[in-house]
Amino acid sequence: MLLQAGLNTALVIVGTTFLGIAAGVIGTFALLRKRSLMADALAHSALPGLGLAFLLGTALGIGGKHLWLLLAGATISGVVGVCTVQAISRLSRLKEDCAIGAVLSVFFGAGVVLLSIIQSLGTGEEGGLHHFIYGQTAAMTRGDALTMLVCAAATIAVSILAMKEFRLVCFDRDFAAATGWPVSSIDLGMMALVTLVTVIGLQAVGILLIVALLVIPPAAARFWTNRTTIMVPLAGVIGGLSGYFGSVASALLPGIPVGSVIVLVASSFFLVSMIIAPARGLLGTATTQLWMRVRIAEDHLLRSLYEQAEPFSDKGTVPPPVSIDNLTFTKQWHNSTRLLLLYWCHYRGWIDIAKKSGKFCIELTSRGTEHASRLVRNHRLWEEYIATYADVSLSHVDYSADLVEHSLSPAIIALLEESLAARKGPEWLLRKQRSLHPILEELG
């Protein structure tokens, strides 16, 4: 696609791709700083600046569509808009959301007034300004594309170089300030890069949709990872692909507004990420939760089977078989789920299901006994710990222990044993172990 289309289109495509990457990278930090909609205010506030710059250019006789003049105007009024938002939310009783809404709409309104004035002047050049609202790559010259490319590349480079500082300010501003980092300057630098990307993106994506390029790729990347070092490049890739596909589509089908296509490609990435991403996506979260529920149900089944058999094995007699119908603790489950759970435990080799005197009965296998004894032991350790240290009354101990025991790691269990043994003396641990004799051999 790149080589067939000729140098101009190729430059536009590369420029838009880089714009996407830059927006994804710097947007990540804006998202983490919870400044996503600040970029929206910034973009909308740029319109009156564009109008004034156009008027100034016309008055100076250098033509209204002087790119650098327009971009300078957009930057200045965008920054003024953001500063107004900050001033309103700091100095008056109005909250930030209110300030953003007011500034965004009033600045945009002023811009619309200026545009109508420009239109009535009839210089014949005013059509170019509309591209800044909706975004249009078809009208971009080689110089425009190069400017976009260079600025985007610079943004990416600075973001990578200043990654450590940005992360610090995003996650722990107070700590950064306390250790002597120039927090306000770093914040300002971050905001300056957001401004740069917004302004250079106006031409391609447009005022109304540039915020999407700053918000959607990072939000999509957020589903895949909890680490900034991965999230930043991932957001860059998603933004870059959106920019690439959007500009290619616009080059192939000239009637299509490029900004919308870029945003819709990014939204599809977001949708897919939200559903399939293993770390925080819907399917991933659902799987984790299901797995946790299965493990809890499994623990409950094994523990109750073990506790039922315990008095008999202490006396050395064979415990009576447990009929499936007597499993009262699973009453809250549907019959089908109950059966599934039993088959699951059978499959894992923890219980035997056999038909005895006309009823399905279950009993622990030797592996199951071993596993169950470990579970019971953990539960009792934890109960003991809560009763001793957390001042939970004895009647609530079982419930509280139930809440946490499923997530106990071996390291915590070892710690529990150690602290309880230290507190209650070594004979206590032995007593506990005696009551849980199956593990005695294992412990030696």
Add this chain to the structure above:
Amino acid sequence: MNPTIYQLISLDLPPLLCAIFAAIACSILGSYLVLRRQSLLGDAIAHSVLPGIVVAFLITSSRSMLPIFIGAAVAGVCSAFLIEVVRRLGKVDESASMGVVFSTFFALGILTMEQAAARNVDLDADCLLHGQLETIFWYPPRDFASLLSWTTLAAIPSEVYASAATALLVIGFVALFWKELALSSFDPALSSALGFRSDLIHHALMVLLACAVVASFKAVGSILVIALLVCPAATARLYTDRLLNQLLLSSLFSIIACIAGYICGAFLPLWLGFNHSVNIAGMITVVAGLMLGIAIITAPRYGLMTRRFKSKSNIQRPSISPTLNSDKQDS
């Protein structure tokens, strides 16, 4: 009838009425949004109704208001719902989830609109986005006597009736659910505990918001409607601590903004010697913004000037009314 007056009635009265009714609806809803700290939801819905309007327009291929209202309300409610879904299921920050949802909806709207425009469907992007008050006009009879007859009133543009109906709907809703709205706005937890469904109230507000946004489209356009939602309400917020006063003041401010904005847009440039009027909708938002700016600086109790000189003068502490308890920390 005097030709000047005739011109005023036929060319200036209908758009002005349309703008005023839309502004009343928006400013009342906007007051609740500002109090509930959901101003940006107004922003998001104003962007998101676009695809609903375009699709309704394409399906019915008519400019009649009802399908457009329905399409917009559906799109608005869908986006409010999706914002909630993305925020909860995706565990994303609320402003980010708004950004994702409304820009997607808006992009869809622009794409379908451009496609429709390519097929010569009469749907103008600029009209939907910036508002074209100037295109609403009325041909009344030339004498005052027959001005109020049924036939002439029926000839008033439907946009005026639509925005008047929306304003009435909003006022009716607020009057009917006054206590539920107040309770769920100031203390959603208490309202849920008392058995009022604050989520239902929230969704009803969103539906009304979508309706008000559509009704204001013709008047001010989808972006500038945000100004009508936020600015008068925020201005009133600086002058009062009582809910009823808040609603009345914000309606009053929005009416002033409309009239002053209309005059500045339609007549001021001509008086100044230009031969074109400027965009009236833009001018209305600029006036609304100026009023907010003035209020921020000079409002008697919460203005910057008062705050600065508070220690010097003996200013009465704001009385803490039971309805506005949640604002105690602000005062």
